[in-house]
Amino acid sequence: MFKKIAFVGAGSMAEALIAGIVKSGVLEPNQIYVTNRSNQTRLQELTQLYAIQSTSDTETAISGAEAIFLAMKPKDVVGALAEIKPFVSKDKVIISILAGTETKFIADQLGMDLSVIRAMPNTSATIGYGATGLTKGAFVTEEQIQLARTLFETVGTVTIVDEEQMHTVTAVAGSGPAYFYYIVEAMEEAAKKGGLNQVDAKELIYQTILGAAEMLKQTDDEPALLRKKITSPGGTTERGIKTLEEHSVKEAIEAAVYQASNRSKELGEN
Numbered sequence: 001m002f003k004k005i006a007f008v009g010a011g012s013m014a015e016a017l018i019a020g021i022v023k024s025g026v027l028e029p030n031q032i033y034v035t036n037r038s039n040q041t042r043l044q045e046l047t048q049l050y051a052i053q054s055t056s057d058t059e060t061a062i063s064g065a066e067a068i069f070l071a072m073k074p075k076d077v078v079g080a081l082a083e084i085k086p087f088v089s090k091d092k093v094i095i096s097i098l099a100g101t102e103t104k105f106i107a108d109q110l111g112m113d114l115s116v117i118r119a120m121p122n123t124s125a126t127i128g129y130g131a132t133g134l135t136k137g138a139f140v141t142e143e144q145i146q147l148a149r150t151l152f153e154t155v156g157t158v159t160i161v162d163e164e165q166m167h168t169v170t171a172v173a174g175s176g177p178a179y180f181y182y183i184v185e186a187m188e189e190a191a192k193k194g195g196l197n198q199v200d201a202k203e204l205i206y207q208t209i210l211g212a213a214e215m216l217k218q219t220d221d222e223p224a225l226l227r228k229k230i231t232s233p234g235g236t237t238e239r240g241i242k243t244l245e246e247h248s249v250k251e252a253i254e255a256a257v258y259q260a261s262n263r264s265k266e267l268g269e270n
């Protein structure tokens, strides 16, 4: 395993990954460094929570680190790469979790033929249920991608894909949890209008979504078959699904994924 890793950017995704890695014991907390552009309080908070090392000095954070995680927003990446460039060398691996941003762009900005791994985790990593897509840039070794896999597996599953597939991975898995939350928001609203109190509604809806996910995983049945088993002819589900179809919900979801993927491409181009 890496002896030292550094996070550049101390936001919510960085924290989810740090929490998982620390909890797994794959690395000791003192092997993990984090730095941020401005917010000292945030760095102190992460140090207190996870006993990791934090510093506002870029050089201290990344010198000696074999893996450097880029965890800032895509709009901040050019500035961040300029800041870390003096302390980066070809023997390090850069692991970027930025939406859209290509491995080649990162290597070009750093001006060297170095290994760049691109990852797309999601916020469910916070509780160890993340789904991460990983892809490797031109110079990444098999050992480096396997080490990255081990790190991301501390927060959930890892799927290795070709780089051109990362936009779709981002659209279905990176953004994906938000679509389900959106549906849950609508169900909670409807449950309230239907007369359920909030506590009961939450209990019923959360267990329903969890149960549906586990059915998909554990039975290996296709979703269409699982749906068929619920849909009694002339029954309630049939009426519900018909209403979804009248509102073109399937097309809307496909369009959402397509547009999120397009946005990922735009973020890369900008």
Ligand SMILES: NC(=O)C1=CN([C@@H]2O[C@H](COP(=O)(O)OP(=O)(O)OC[C@H]3O[C@@H](n4cnc5c(N)ncnc54)[C@H](O)[C@@H]3O)[C@@H](O)[C@H]2O)C=CC1
Binding pocket: 008, 009, 010, 011, 012, 013, 014, 035, 036, 037, 038, 039, 071, 072, 073, 074, 076, 079, 080, 081, 083, 097, 098, 099, 120, 121, 122, 123, 174
């Ligand atoms: N939030 C999510 O669901 C997911 C986000 N991502 C990606 O993760 C990245 C971070 O997202 P969040 O954690 O949500 O953002 P965030 O806004 O919570 O955190 C970004 C952090 O980077 C810091 N930063 C900005 N420029 C910096 C610099 N030059 N040097 C050091 N630190 C710098 C900011 O101060 C901030 O603390 C984004 O690129 C996003 O595309 C990927 C998967 C899922």
Ligand SMILES: O=C(O)[C@@H]1CCC=N1
Binding pocket: 099, 170, 174, 175
């Ligand atoms: O919305 C975004 O751009 C980021 C990437 C995937 C999830 N959040």
